[in-house]
Amino acid sequence: xxxxxxxxxxxxxxxxxxxxxxxxxxxxxxxxxxxxxxxxxxxxxxxxxxxxxxxxxxxxxxxxxxxxxxxxxxxxxxxxxxxxxxxxxxxxxxxxxxxxxxxxxxxxxxxxxxxxxxxxxxxxxxxxxxxxxxxxxxxxxxxxxxxxxxxxxxxxxxxxxxxxxxxxxxxxxxxxxxxxxxxxxxxxxxxxxxxxxxxxxxxxxxxxxxxxxxxxxxxxxxxxxxxxxxxxxxxxxxxxxxxxxxxxxxxxxxxxxxxxxxxxxxxxxxxxxxxxx
Amino acid sequence: xxxxxxxxxxxxxxxxxxxxxxxxxxxxxxxxxxxxxxxxxxxxxxxxxxxxxxxxxxxxxxxxxxxxxxxxxxxxxxxxxxxxxxxxxxxxxxxxxxxxxxxxxxxxxxxxxxxxxxxxxxxxxxxxxxxxxxxxxxxxxxxxxxxxxxxxxxxxxxxxxxxxxxxxxxxxxxxxxxxxxxxxxxxxxxxxxxxxxxxxxxxxxxxxxxxxxxxxxxxxxxxxxxxxxxxxxxxxxxxxxxxxxxxxxxxxxxxxxxxxxxxxxxxxxxxxxxxxxxxxxxxxxxxxxxxxxxxxxxxxxxxxxxxxxxxxxxxxxxxxxxxxxxxxxxxxxxxxxxxxxxxxxxxxxxxxxxxxxxxxxxxxxxxxxxxxxxxxxxxxxxxxxxxxxxxxxxxxxxxxxxxxxxxxxxxxxxxxxxxxxxxxxxxxxxxxxxx
Numbered sequence: 001x002x003x004x005x006x007x008x009x010x011x012x013x014x015x016x017x018x019x020x021x022x023x024x025x026x027x028x029x030x031x032x033x034x035x036x037x038x039x040x041x042x043x044x045x046x047x048x049x050x051x052x053x054x055x056x057x058x059x060x061x062x063x064x065x066x067x068x069x070x071x072x073x074x075x076x077x078x079x080x081x082x083x084x085x086x087x088x089x090x091x092x093x094x095x096x097x098x099x100x101x102x103x104x105x106x107x108x109x110x111x112x113x114x115x116x117x118x119x120x121x122x123x124x125x126x127x128x129x130x131x132x133x134x135x136x137x138x139x140x141x142x143x144x145x146x147x148x149x150x151x152x153x154x155x156x157x158x159x160x161x162x163x164x165x166x167x168x169x170x171x172x173x174x175x176x177x178x179x180x181x182x183x184x185x186x187x188x189x190x191x192x193x194x195x196x197x198x199x200x201x202x203x204x205x206x207x208x209x210x211x212x213x214x215x216x217x218x219x220x221x222x223x224x225x226x227x228x229x230x231x232x233x234x235x236x237x238x239x240x241x242x243x244x245x246x247x248x249x250x251x252x253x254x255x256x257x258x259x260x261x262x263x264x265x266x267x268x269x270x271x272x273x274x275x276x277x
Numbered sequence: 278x279x280x281x282x283x284x285x286x287x288x289x290x291x292x293x294x295x296x297x298x299x300x301x302x303x304x305x306x307x308x309x310x311x312x313x314x315x316x317x318x319x320x321x322x323x324x325x326x327x328x329x330x331x332x333x334x335x336x337x338x339x340x341x342x343x344x345x346x347x348x349x350x351x352x353x354x355x356x357x358x359x360x361x362x363x364x365x366x367x368x369x370x371x372x373x374x375x376x377x378x379x380x381x382x383x384x385x386x387x388x389x390x391x392x393x394x395x396x397x398x399x400x401x402x403x404x405x406x407x408x409x410x411x412x413x414x415x416x417x418x419x420x421x422x423x424x425x426x427x428x429x430x431x432x433x434x435x436x437x438x439x440x441x442x443x444x445x446x447x448x449x450x451x452x453x454x455x456x457x458x459x460x461x462x463x464x465x466x467x468x469x470x471x472x473x474x475x476x477x478x479x480x481x482x483x484x485x486x487x488x489x490x491x492x493x494x495x496x497x498x499x500x501x502x503x504x505x506x507x508x509x510x511x512x513x514x515x516x517x518x519x520x521x522x523x524x525x526x527x528x529x530x531x532x533x534x535x536x537x538x539x540x541x542x543x544x545x546x547x548x549x550x551x552x553x554x555x556x557x558x559x560x561x562x563x564x565x566x567x568x569x570x571x572x573x574x575x576x577x578x579x580x581x582x583x584x585x586x587x588x589x590x591x592x593x594x595x596x597x598x599x600x601x602x603x604x605x606x607x608x609x610x611x612x613x614x615x616x617x618x619x620x621x622x623x624x625x626x627x628x629x630x631x632x633x634x635x636x637x638x639x640x641x642x643x644x645x646x647x648x649x650x651x652x653x654x655x656x657x658x659x660x661x662x663x664x665x666x667x668x669x670x671x672x673x674x675x676x677x678x679x680x681x682x683x684x685x686x687x688x689x690x691x692x693x694x695x696x697x698x699x700x701x702x703x704x705x706x707x708x709x710x711x712x
Contacts, residue, residue, distance in 0.1 A: 032431075157452070161449065161452060161453065161573055162567065162573065164575065164579050164582065164583075166449075166583055166586075170452065173452075174455070175451060175452050175453060175454060175455035176452065176453050176454075176455075176550060177453065177454050177455045177550065178455045239547075240544075240547025240548045240549075241548065242547075242548050242549075242571065243548065243550070243570055243571045244570050244571075245570065
């Protein structure tokens with residue numbers, strides 16, 4: 001974790017996210033407008049502190065600070081919170097916050113626990129390919145995380161309807177069609193973003209290592225993840241998959257995202273660790 | 278001043294009388310037009326729905342006003358008093374306030390928690406304000422009623438649970454499909470229950486409906502009523518491909534839709550969700566179909582189960598609502614108590630004003646040369662002296678209004694300023710003064 005001002009901001013952000021998450025969990029149980037408003041505002045405050053911290057660190061380094069696992073995870077949590085805050089204004093689907101905010105809080109916590117290994121900075125990071133690569137993949141991942149949250153909500157709601165046990169959760173969760181649609185849209189937008197992110201990555205790799213494909217663990221897992229989402233998209237569009245199966249596949253896909261994104265950094269040593277330690 | 282409520286509802290009136298209530302609530306004419314027939318009544322509010330009628334009034338002369346309002350009610354309902362008398366309930370003061378709060382919060386409704394009643398009370402209140410039959414007390418009481426009802430609705434889950442079978446089915450459909458207006462409903466069989474369910478769905482702005490029945494005649498009749506199309510019974514399975522919600526109520530002994538029928542058709546409908554509401558006994562739809570992805574099947578027992586569960590839930594929520602009403606009733610009582618000191622305050626002001634006017638008249642008649650400006654200045658001067666003089670005693674009285682000892686201070690003030698001579702008139706002039 002950073003020092004001084006940046007450390008204070010990050011701590012504040014973690015605290016805000018935790019309080020916001022608690023608020024959203026209360027909102028899940030009791031449908032009170034003021035609870036939602038407070039939780040939303042707290043998350044917003046967290047996102048502002050968090051954004052400032054990232055900006056400070058990036059300014060100090062001279063490039064976007066996503067070059068270590070904790071940094072990347074923290075950046076991802078920030079993206080997720082921002083994505084939710086923006087979506088909640090447009091979608092009027094406030095209950096989503098009860099599922100997205102815990103995810104962001106967990107990521108944020110994770111980023112403070114992960115070992116920070118710093119990487120000697122170099123001119124490599126300043127290429128505009130890197131910026132496109134990072135931005136599109138993070139956006140895609142944030143969307144997949146939202147899809148993941150919607151899929152969990154779908155499965156909960158579907159189970160209560162199928163088993164005819166309509167509890168409190170049933171009345172708080174939105175309709176199946178709506179949840180499935182969110183899942184669908186996140187996939188429709190996220191998949192092209194992911195594709196662009198991977199292509200720029202490969203292209204950039206070929207300028208650095210002379211070959212776009214080097215059997216690097218990160219590359220292998222990224223391609224697997226892409227394939228999972230490609231299958232999901234195909235089944236959805238061509239075969240008409242929807243509902244429970246699509247939800248499970250969205251959950252599976254996001255697990256693969258997490259493995260690619262974090263697991264590989266932590267468990268394997270490949271050449272991508274030149275960038276993210 | 279007292280508040281009285283007189284009325285009857287589905288619990289007190291037998292069916293014969295309720296039928297009359299239902300007729301009366303559709304009439305345009307309002308008994309408020311005839312408020313002149315009740316000279317003892319100060320303020321009057323009237324509520325009529327298909328299973329209740331309530332008259333709420335304030336008066337300084339309780340027994341007389343009660344008789345007059347009863348006459349008004351009997352006349353309005355067009356039934357002899359002898360027949361109605363035994364079904365009436367009469368509530369006074371806090372009891373009346375509590376009753377109104379309970380009615381508005383839908384605790385006294387036939388279907389507890391149903392939301393329409395509040396709207397009906399609001400409409401009735403609008404009517405009363407237009408006819409100017411409500412004043413300070415009832416204005417305050419009705420506004421308080423609206424906020425109590427709103428509080429009950431937001432702080433308890435009393436309105437959240439479907440308590441009729443058709444409503445439970447609609448709620449489920451909304452949890453599956455979200456918006457219903459672009460969905461297609463299929464009625465299989467044409468029983469009364471199916472009709473009821475269809476009506477509820479139509480109320481959700483569903484426009485696309487198809488009726489499938491063994492006898493074409495009945496299908497056509499029903500289709501004409503709902504603006505639906507018909508399909509032959511033999512094509513039932515094919516028609517399933519385009520339907521979203523199926524309400525089934527045939528008299529068939531064997532299932533008319535089975536797992537094996539449906540499985541290939543789900544693929545053809547690209548797995549769009551399909552919701553079966555099976556209200557037939559014996560059941561029309563093979564229970565196995567619920568195992569298919571994106572197919573949801575509820576039979577009559579399932580729906581009844583939800584309704585029973587919701588009723589239990591509602592009863593618990595109703596207890597919490599009663600608690601809210603109890604505390605709000607007490608708060609309204611506190612406000613009412615401040616009213617007890619109001620006649621004294623008015624008498625005090627009136628006496629001071631009378632003295633001022635008399636003295637002004639005398640003084641000005643002795644000073645005929647004064648111009649308009651000077652006269653004005655003297656009037657303003659005397660007025661502000663009075664106001665400042667009376668300010669502290671009035672604040673003191675208002676402050677004491679919630680206390681047990683207020684009687685003492687009211688009497689004391691009346692003796693101190695010798696207000697007793699005009700006290701009897703001030704009590705009844707309170708309402709006209711502030712109206």
